[in-house]
Amino acid sequence: MLSPLPAFTFAPKSRCAASSAVATGGQVRKPNRRSRTKVTIDDVAQRAGVSAMTVSRVVNAEKNVHPATRELVLSVVRELNYAPNLAARSLAKADDVRVGLIYGNPSGGYLSEFLVGALDECTSRGAQLVLVKSLGLDAESAEDAVQRLIAGGVTGAVLTSPLGESKYVSDRLAAAGVPSVAVATGRFRGDVSCVRLDDRRAAYDMTRLLLDLGHRRIGFIKGHPSQAASTERLAGFEAAIAETSGCEVTVAQGYFTFQSGLPAAEELLDNPSVPTAIFASNDDMAAAVISVAHRRFLDVPKDLTVVGFDDTAVATTLWPALTTVRQPVAAMAAMAIELLLQDIRSIREGETPPPIDRVVEHTLVQRNSSAPPRVAHRRGVAAVAGAATVRQPSR
Numbered sequence: 001m002l003s004p005l006p007a008f009t010f011a012p013k014s015r016c017a018a019s020s021a022v023a024t025g026g027q028v029r030k031p032n033r034r035s036r037t038k039v040t041i042d043d044v045a046q047r048a049g050v051s052a053m054t055v056s057r058v059v060n061a062e063k064n065v066h067p068a069t070r071e072l073v074l075s076v077v078r079e080l081n082y083a084p085n086l087a088a089r090s091l092a093k094a095d096d097v098r099v100g101l102i103y104g105n106p107s108g109g110y111l112s113e114f115l116v117g118a119l120d121e122c123t124s125r126g127a128q129l130v131l132v133k134s135l136g137l138d139a140e141s142a143e144d145a146v147q148r149l150i151a152g153g154v155t156g157a158v159l160t161s162p163l164g165e166s167k168y169v170s171d172r173l174a175a176a177g178v179p180s181v182a183v184a185t186g187r188f189r190g191d192v193s194c195v196r197l198d199d200r201r202a203a204y205d206m207t208r209l210l211l212d213l214g215h216r217r218i219g220f221i222k223g224h225p226s227q228a229a230s231t232e233r234l235a236g237f238e239a240a241i242a243e244t245s246g247c248e249v250t251v252a253q254g255y256f257t258f259q260s261g262l263p264a265a266e267e268l269l270d271n272p273s274v275p276t277a278i279f280a281s282n283d284d285m286a287a288a289v290i291s292v293a294h295r296r297f298l299d300v301p302k303d304l305t306v307v308g309f310d311d312t313a314v315a316t317t318l319w320p321a322l323t324t325v326r327q328p329v330a331a332m333a334a335m336a337i338e339l340l341l342q343d344i345r346s347i348r349e350g351e352t353p354p355p356i357d358r359v360v361e362h363t364l365v366q367r368n369s370s371a372p373p374r375v376a377h378r379r380g381v382a383a384v385a386g387a388a389t390v391r392q393p394s395r
Helices: 041-048 052-059 067-080 086-092 110-124 139-151 167-175 199-213 228-242 256-270 284-296 329-348 374-378
Strands: 023-024 027-028 099-102 128-133 155-159 180-183 192-197 218-223 249-251 277-278 305-310 323-326 355-359 363-366 389-391
Touching: 041 052, 041 067, 052 067, 052 256, 052 329, 086 389, 099 139, 099 249, 110 284, 110 305, 110 329, 128 249, 139 167, 155 167, 167 180, 180 329, 192 199, 192 329, 199 218, 199 228, 199 277, 199 305, 199 323, 199 363, 218 228, 218 256, 218 323, 249 256, 256 277, 277 284, 284 305, 329 355
Parallel strands: 099 128, 099 155, 155 180, 180 192, 192 355, 218 249, 218 277, 277 305, 305 323
Antiparallel strands: 023 027, 323 363, 363 389
8 A cells, every 4th residue: 555654844863873773652772682592483484495474474374375385384383383473473464564665766667667566565465655756866865855754654665776776875764773675776785685687797698689680880878877787787788899809889878768868879870880789778768769760760670779678668668669678677676575574574573684685587578679780681681570589698
């Protein structure tokens, strides 16, 4: 369910509270440490070889657990004499959990996918989802978003890119006793749990696809310079190019928005060495490239191959449909909610959960926007066309 934020008066909070503190009744207190002999839900999960969330579902008699898994977990519960406390049982059902989500991603397509995944997962858990928009990427905007989230009384927070890359944001939340999980961070920071794609490898695989099609004049549109994912995708592109001789590369700056992709595409296509393929760092900018190509009466993909990144809804509403890297954005949002609930449970049981780095798989989806360069057509190389083809990247 979606919960609006209440109005509030800004009141600076102390920055000296420990990151493992729990906010209760406006005060910050240290959680009581559990007895060394007490069996926790994580002990049961480790012995059974399943996640703590699965143990929670079994203990709370939820239906979406395989019978064999349910029996295994119950046997371990009996073996360890595990008795969940009332706080943990309440949390397992997420009846008292308010998940805060700070968003500021400039890509409308990405944000739409992310919100759907987060809302679906919260709804299935019975948790509330509290949304806060950051109006900018500067420290003042981030501070304002964090304060509004804390004032909303959230139990934990999910941080989308680029705010998920801000140590300041996660530290401010931790100081208020609010655990957080970051999504699409580009790299594992080490201080908070994160759900991410291997952006470097994904961009490398997409560039290899272009090279395998026969392209040697390739343009690349970078993402926002403040985001680690932009750096990683450029690095993957450059790594693949470095393995192939005879390439002519041109690079333009974008900011992960359709509007920024328009001048970037114009710049690349005005270059004396006109690219036969352009790899944009996200689907929104790839859509801008196709728009510019159409205005110039270029045939996509015969005159220009265009590929993107993310596989958001825009990828299949374009003409022609976009070849892109599939990043399971909605699934990543759901994973972040699951990790956050596990962290909240651990804190309530007096534990300090270690940061988890969860890397999800990517795939290459080939659609009608990619083909060999026109010279390759004259040599008899068949174009890539027709229905979408999902290609698992080589490892």
